[in-house]
Amino acid sequence: MAAVLREIKKHLTLYGLLIKFSVMSQMEYRSNFFGNMAMEAGYLLVKLSYVIVIYRSGVAINGFSPDVFLLFIGTFVALTGVYAGFFMINDYDLRRKIKDGDLDVLLTKPVSLQFMATLRQADLGIFGVDAVAGGIMIIIAWGRLKLPVTVGSVGGYLGFLAISCLVSYSLFLLPQILSFWFMNTSAIAEITDSFWDFNNLPMTIYTQAIQLIGVFVLPIFVISNFPPLFALNRMNPVYIAWAAALPLILLGLVRLLWQRGLKAYSSASS
């Protein structure tokens, strides 16, 4: 147990350093850094346009008031910051590393290869834009809905956010691992990446069948629906059990597939 804790501490310290290096290297090309932020601000504007449409319509959609929608969209925006700022950037690079044989260097490091290959880079500019905007939207919605500000409610919401981060990491990494077998998976990645936008709105707008698929088969809706559903006290016991089990299942699946994939890695171009 002590060895596991030591390993976790080592990787957390290393992660802090890697983020620091990412920021330093981004600051070398500042126009790129601000360009990234401008791009994310553009995407943010589109997400805000959904908020405007819903508020201006003035109707409670499928029983959800515009304020409830704001809570869902705010959660989605904040989680987009985590996904785009910490995971997506590495996912794209993983394909290149496998294709070009760049994993060779990382294989020699005395830390987890999966950790180094999938979490090494971060874009705090993108994360910052979405985290701030999403945070503001969540706070406004929380206040307007008069939701309780207690350790249980806020802590529970943050706990579900943490689960969402784990699900995002593993769910979107899975298709990228296929690169170990198929050199060009950009097409698959483009389609799966677009799935992220299904979280833009609460799953209640979809049919029951789509909701079931989105929660239990391709668990994309778990990511941005479960935290606000908890805050609104609308989580049923099945959802809570699924939220507890899903990260473990997905992380286990990722680990299994990663180790299998690594055996197929042939350092093609080196």
Place this chain on the structure above:
Amino acid sequence: MPWLRKYIKTFEMGFQTALEYRLNFAISLISAAYPIFIQSFLWTAIFNSASGSEVYGYTYRQMIAYTFLAGLVARLVRTGFEYDILDDVKTGKFSKFLVQPLGYFPYRLANFFGQKLPGVAMILGILVFVLLGLNHFWGVSIEFSRVLLFLVTLVLAIALNFLIFYCISSVAFWIVEIGFLFEGLRIVIILLSGGIFPLEVFGARFVQVMNFLPFKYTVNYPINVLNGKIPFGEIGSGMVAQCIWIGLCLLAANYLWKIGSRRFIAVGG
């Protein structure tokens, strides 16, 4: 016209490049279908919850038709050459156009239309199916004359969007690392052009402001010509506005590229 031959060749090259990556294009169409899917469900939920039969001046059928058409038209007018221009300026490839008897603007225009052609054919094919589907299942009838006028406005919209992004591309002479900014501007322009939601959704004042900008003439206007939102008598004035904006953007592009290219520095061979 021998001078035209080189641009016809450029057009052919663009056409061949587009065919080379046809699978990629087909896949990008699948990812373009997601927003249409999401918005259709959103509008269905809004209309089911609304008390009246109209929301933002649109009936349910009109809104769904707009959502489908906006997704397709926004994809039709989409550019992408701005990244090539950025690369030309950044890597110094632009210098060869300064010494060769080849105009950069006509080269890019011919290449753009060449690359667009297979995609346009594919999307127009899908559009025919969408219109037939809307007609068959929902009784949304569209007059043939409106389809013809739509095609004219569409050509003008593609030309206008090309010029808007050609103007924006000139920023590459001032800021070299601008790739991500292009993406941010692209998504905002899609929103302002009505490529995501009808402009009426954002209120009368917003529509008034948009009337003084060129963006709505690239997506919102051609769709409203097709779906009958714009009466026949007003279609002509819209086309004139499209032509005026094309002229203005052409002047702006000429000016921006003139002063921008003075800043161009090519180091090395």
